Amino acid sequence: MRKLLIFKEIYVEAFRDWTFKMLTKYFKVYSWFCFALLMVAVYALIYRLSTGFVFA
Numbered sequence: 001m002r003k004l005l006i007f008k009e010i011y012v013e014a015f016r017d018w019t020f021k022m023l024t025k026y027f028k029v030y031s032w033f034c035f036a037l038l039m040v041a042v043y044a045l046i047y048r049l050s051t052g053f054v055f056a
Contacts, residue, residue, distance in 0.1 A: 048055075
């Protein structure tokens with residue numbers, strides 16, 4: 001049982017920093033993706049307003 005706990009601690013310690021780096025990269029990519037989608041939505045709204053689309 002002691003060897004299993006040591007192995008678990010080594011495993012957790014090895015991947016602790018790795019998961020933090022992966023999460024930060026994931027959130028950076030996700031925020032850029034959301035920003036791009038927001039820009040597409042703003043573009044579509046401005047395009048519809050400029051062409052005289054009736055929002056009814």
